[in-house]
Amino acid sequence: MWRSDGPDLPVEFARESGGRRITLVICNDRAAVTVLWAALEVRTLDDARRALALREGIQPKNIRHSIGYWSPVDASEHTEASAIGRWAIDHDIHGVVWTALKPKIGDDYRVPTQEEVIRHLNALTGSDRADAEEYVRLAPRQIVTPYRTAIETELGWIASGFL
Numbered sequence: 001m002w003r004s005d006g007p008d009l010p011v012e013f014a015r016e017s018g019g020r021r022i023t024l025v026i027c028n029d030r031a032a033v034t035v036l037w038a039a040l041e042v043r044t045l046d047d048a049r050r051a052l053a054l055r056e057g058i059q060p061k062n063i064r065h066s067i068g069y070w071s072p073v074d075a076s077e078h079t080e081a082s083a084i085g086r087w088a089i090d091h092d093i094h095g096v097v098w099t100a101l102k103p104k105i106g107d108d109y110r111v112p113t114q115e116e117v118i119r120h121l122n123a124l125t126g127s128d129r130a131d132a133e134e135y136v137r138l139a140p141r142q143i144v145t146p147y148r149t150a151i152e153t154e155l156g157w158i159a160s161g162f163l
Contacts, residue, residue, distance in 0.1 A: 002038050002140070002162065003037055003038065004034070004036055004142060005091075006034060006037035006087070007084050007086075007087035008083070008087075009080055010026060010027055010028055010029070010031060010080075011025065011026055011035060012030045012146070012147050013117060013136065013139075013147040014027050014111050014147065015103050015104055016106060016112075018057065019127075019131045020124055020128045021128075022132060024143065025099075025103050026078075026080055026100065028080075030146075031145075033142070033143055033144060033145065034142060035140075035143065037096075045069055045095040048097045049063055049067045049069055052067055052097045052098075053066070053067050065100070066100055067100060068084070068098045069081075069095070069097045069098075070085040070088060071095045072089075105117075105120065114147050117150075117151070118150055118151065121133075121136075121151065122154070133157050136159075137160045138160065139159065140162060141161050141162070
């Protein structure tokens with residue numbers, strides 16, 4: 001069950017992912033928005049990291065770079081770990097994992113410009129376009145970012161996601 005009172009994180013539609021979709025990732029130079037969260041039914045933080053990696057298609061060798069984590073005794077070195085930790089303490093949560101994939105467009109690991117994202121999405125055809133549109137539309141409505149606003153304006157892909 002997704003909950004709408006997650007930590008405030010600087011996310012943006014800034015990663016070209018599988019199927020050429022543009023997906024949400026943490027971008028430290030963006031305004032923070034309240035993200036969603038869900039409890040995992042696992043025994044340990046390591047189990048949670050592995051479960052999230054499996055869900056996200058992250059190879060075991062890349063878990064330490066691509067899955068962030070926080071607990072009262074240890075945390076990953078991702079910049080958002082302290083903000084997530086403060087949120088977790090306030091919510092009496094004893095361990096958190098999150099996807100910490102980097103922004104990228106094509107093979108270039110950087111935050112793409114808004115224009116690049118629109119151009120990329122607009123050039124998609126067939127099932128790639130349908131999958132990309134579905135991802136944007138189903139992203140939670142509370143995740144309002146400059147790129148999402150531009151995607152909605154330019155492509156008409158209005159949020160239909162939950163919450």
